[in-house]
Amino acid sequence: MPRRTATMLASTLIFIALLCAGVFFPVPYSEMSPGPTVNTLGAAGGEPVLKISGRKTYPTSGNLNMTTVRVTGADYRMNLVEAVYGWLAHDNVVVPHDTLYPNGKTEEQSTQENAEEFSQSQESAKVAALRQLKIPVQSRVVVASVVKDTPAENKLHAGDVIRAVDGTAVKAPEDVAKLVVKHKPGENVVFTVVPADDAAAAEKAGKEPKGTEKVTITTVKAGGGKSRAIVGIQAGTDHTFPFGIDINLADVGGPSAGLMFALGIVDKLTPDRMTGGKFVAGTGTIDENGKVGPIGGIRMKLVGARNAGAEYFLTPKDNCAAAASDVPDGLKLVKVDTIGDAATSLAKIRSGDLSGLPACSAS
Structure with a gap:
């Protein structure tokens, strides 16, 4: 065989071998x-997203x-060719697998965590929206969760309303821990609670739950070598709304839709049409006081919004620099830090006067 032919054949075989290796060799990345x-003003699955x-x-x-981001599953093993293609593609981002699924987290665990965050974001959005409209919302401290195999198991339950600890009224979730750790491990702590079933019935009726019972729990020593006393609960906040607000959206997780849910609620409860007919998209977590927080995957959300036809994108202040570094043509970024900022900017967009509209910069 002539040397040139042999060289070409060897090169071809090496190329095929490398290509096969690229296709079959998994790499620790996700996309x-x-x-x-x-x-949020429309419908999904034939039902209104927001129903009041x-x-x-x-x-x-x-x-x-x-806006949302798609991610590859925890069990999906990307090969080298897919990773290289993802790195070269403008609209996709390839990240280390542990970025999306840290510490060996399974897809089921991630889905559950995202569902819990999504549920909490809906609650926060409702509170933020009503507070923006100066509509009173009743808040109360509740048992958010009970840790298995701890003293509180079968004595306290998720949804129990905590009125007091050792006779001292609690006004915020952090008050519970402060009162418990005043004890030494092995001492009794007395919770004054409204049972979860009674609280749920009162909430359904739009009333503040009443009627309490006392529950005595013996504290134990916290794990990890810490000497503080615990009972094994996580305290949280629940609310009674003066009217019904339902958010209907399936197959979505995480907290990043909070801002847009809150704005949708405000729009439905006020006579002014907030967008003036414009196509506005956005993202951002929101707390009960209307503070907007940053999210992940901002670049993909910008692309998704523009592909859907958005002209304006409400961008959390802390995401502004990353967003402004690569903005899709035809999309205008609007910086927001609170729900009040967003409402003010929407009024400008509605009027057509964009002077003073807070913009994002890459610096």
Whole structure:
């Protein structure tokens, strides 16, 4: 065989071997890409995303779209060719697998965690929206969860309303821990609670739960070599709303839709059409006081929003620099730090006067 032919054949075989290795050799990476967007003023799956009952609502127009990111599953093993393609693709991002699934987290665990965060974001969005409208919301401290095999198991239950600890009224979740750790391990602590079933019935009736019982629990020593006393609960906050607010959206997780849910609720409860018919998308966590927080996957969300037709994108202040470094053509970033900021910016967008509209910069 002529040397040139042999060299070409060897090169071809090496190329095929490398290609096969690239296809079959897994690499420890995952991929993020733009996900679907949903108009919080519209419908999903044939049902309104936001449904308000027991209170007058007003017509809306335009779009207030929440945005999402698709990620590869925890069990998916990306090969080298896919990773290289993802690195070269403009709209996708390849990240280390542990970034999305740290410490060996399974897909089921991640889904459950995202579902819990999504549920909490809905609650926070409702509170933030009503507070923005100066509508009173009743809040109370509750047992958010009970740790298995701890003294509180079968004595306290998720949803129990905590009125007092050792006779001292509690006004915030952190008050519970402060009162428990005053004890030494082995001492008794007395909780004054409204049982979860009674609290749920009162909430369904739109009333503040009443009627309490005392529960005595013996503290134990915290794990990890710590000497502080614990009973094995996580305290949280629950609310009674003056009217019904339901958020209906399946197959979505995480906390990043909070801002857009809150704005959608405000829009439905006020006569002014917040967008003036414009297509606005956005993202951001929100707390009960209306503070907007940063999210992950901002670049993919910008692409998803623009692909859906958005003209403006409400961007959390702490995501602004990353967002401004690569903005899709035709999309204007609007910096927001609170729900009040967002409402003010939407009024400017609605009026068509964009002077003074807070913008994001890459610096």
